[in-house]
Amino acid sequence: MSNQRKQQLMQEALDETLSEEAQRELRALLSDDPEEAEQFNKLKQVDALLNTAPHERAPQRLALSIMARLAVTVQEQQQMRSQSEVNEASMQVALTLVTVATLPLMIGASYLLLNAMSNPDALGVVLQQVAALIYLVLDVMKVMMEEAQAVFATNPEAALALLALIPVTLLTLVKQVLGQDDEDDQPGEPA
Amino acid sequence: MSDPTISQWVNDAIDGDQEAFAEIVYTFQDAVYNLCYRLLGERTEAEDAAQEAFLRAYSNLNRYDHNRGFKTWLLTITSNHCIDRLRKRRVTWLSIDEPLPANLALASDEPQPEQATLNSERSRYIQDLLNELAPDYRSAVVLRYWYDCSYAEIAEMLDTTESAIKSRLFRARQMLAEKVDRSGATGSDPTSTLMEGI
Numbered sequence: 001m002s003n004q005r006k007q008q009l010m011q012e013a014l015d016e017t018l019s020e021e022a023q024r025e026l027r028a029l030l031s032d033d034p035e036e037a038e039q040f041n042k043l044k045q046v047d048a049l050l051n052t053a054p055h056e057r058a059p060q061r062l063a064l065s066i067m068a069r070l071a072v073t074v075q076e077q078q079q080m081r082s083q084s085e086v087n088e089a090s091m092q093v094a095l096t097l098v099t100v101a102t103l104p105l106m107i108g109a110s111y112l113l114l115n116a117m118s119n120p121d122a123l124g125v126v127l128q129q130v131a132a133l134i135y136l137v138l139d140v141m142k143v144m145m146e147e148a149q150a151v152f153a154t155n156p157e158a159a160l161a162l163l164a165l166i167p168v169t170l171l172t173l174v175k176q177v178l179g180q181d182d183e184d185d186q187p188g189e190p191a
Numbered sequence: 192m193s194d195p196t197i198s199q200w201v202n203d204a205i206d207g208d209q210e211a212f213a214e215i216v217y218t219f220q221d222a223v224y225n226l227c228y229r230l231l232g233e234r235t236e237a238e239d240a241a242q243e244a245f246l247r248a249y250s251n252l253n254r255y256d257h258n259r260g261f262k263t264w265l266l267t268i269t270s271n272h273c274i275d276r277l278r279k280r281r282v283t284w285l286s287i288d289e290p291l292p293a294n295l296a297l298a299s300d301e302p303q304p305e306q307a308t309l310n311s312e313r314s315r316y317i318q319d320l321l322n323e324l325a326p327d328y329r330s331a332v333v334l335r336y337w338y339d340c341s342y343a344e345i346a347e348m349l350d351t352t353e354s355a356i357k358s359r360l361f362r363a364r365q366m367l368a369e370k371v372d373r374s375g376a377t378g379s380d381p382t383s384t385l386m387e388g389i
Contacts, residue, residue, distance in 0.1 A: 011361050042368035049371070050336040053317045054310040058224035062238060063216045066245045070209060073246060 001029060010040050014047045087152060094148070094163035101167025102137070105174065109133060137170055144169070193261045201261065205252045216245055219262060222338070223269050229333040230273035232322045240276060244269040266338065267348040270330050277326040320367050328363040331356055 009026045012018045030037040109130050148162045203211030227237035248268050334340040342353045
């Protein structure tokens with residue numbers, strides 16, 4: 001008889017699911033092999049021991065502790081939810097502000113482009129400047145949005161302020177660029 | 192299929208009714224705590240694990256399938272959590288002759304009449320045996336003997352096959368038998384019970 005078969009017979013005997021034929025097979029095995037008989041007896045003793053094992057009852061304080069922890073967890077979740085709503089509203093306001101503030105810049109750039117198109121000689125120069133300006137604007141916006149997102153998680157008001165700084169910064173940059181252009185133009189005038 | 196009352200508690204708890212969840216806790220706290228204690232072998236940790244199991248269950252109530260028994264679902268969460276804890280402290284159960292933790296011998300909250308004391312001693316002895324089994328074996332034994340789970344249920348709860356569970360249980364019984372034999376605790380004549388029940 002294979003070990004697997006012996007194991008199956010003993011297992012089924014312990015589970016009390018042996019058929020009559022299998023019972024006879026197991027009896028024969030146990031009668032012929034004292035080692036297997038002893039092994040089976042030990043298994044039965046363990047089985048009996050485990051079957052009479054008492055259930056441990058929960059300490060009386062357990063339910064109260066669970067409900068107390070649950071109350072704290074639920075409160076935290078509610079706070080996070082309301083915080084999340086505030087954050088979402090702040091982000092929407094900030095993005096609207098940014099859009100409103102950058103709109104004149106875009107219109108200005110389009111105006112420059114259209115004017116330049118009527119003067120083909122200047123078109124190349126203006127396109128270059130507009131592209132540089134847009135590139136600069138996008139770069140600054142990207143950096144500031146990343147910063148705002150980082151601050152956003154902990155302090156939505158600060159993030160809002162940071163986002164509101166975007167148009168101010170952009171205007172400063174534009175002034176800087178235009179100022180540079182004026183300086184670039186000046187040396188050429190006497191010539 | 193879950194009990195209609197329990198299903199109602201689950202639905203109410205999902206809607207934010209903490210009283211309904213309290214009913215669930217009161218109903219299943221002994222089953223969950225016993226499983227934690229039998230798997231972890233230490234009362235303080237079992238209490239903490241039971242709390243954690245209930246909180247996890249609460250967070251996942253909306254995933255509960257009402258066609259499944261709620262107790263089985265809850266015990267699955269509990270056993271998975273306890274097995275995770277056991278795996279993190281693997282060295283504890285690998286040591287064969289490790290003594291019982293000191294706080295295992297602490298008195299319970301309830302009075303200790305003679306029968307309770309006997310039960311307590313037996314419970315500790317059995318726990319001592321269980322502590323030597325690896326988590327996978329231990330969980331199979333506990334779910335089989337303390338919760339009367341079928342092989343199929345245990346396999347589903349532990350995410351494995353029925354044949355794997357049968358094999359684990361047989362091997363676990365063998366290991367426990369060797370330990371009982373070494374300790375000489377049962378002290379009965381091997382031939383006396385040999386033919387009983389077969």
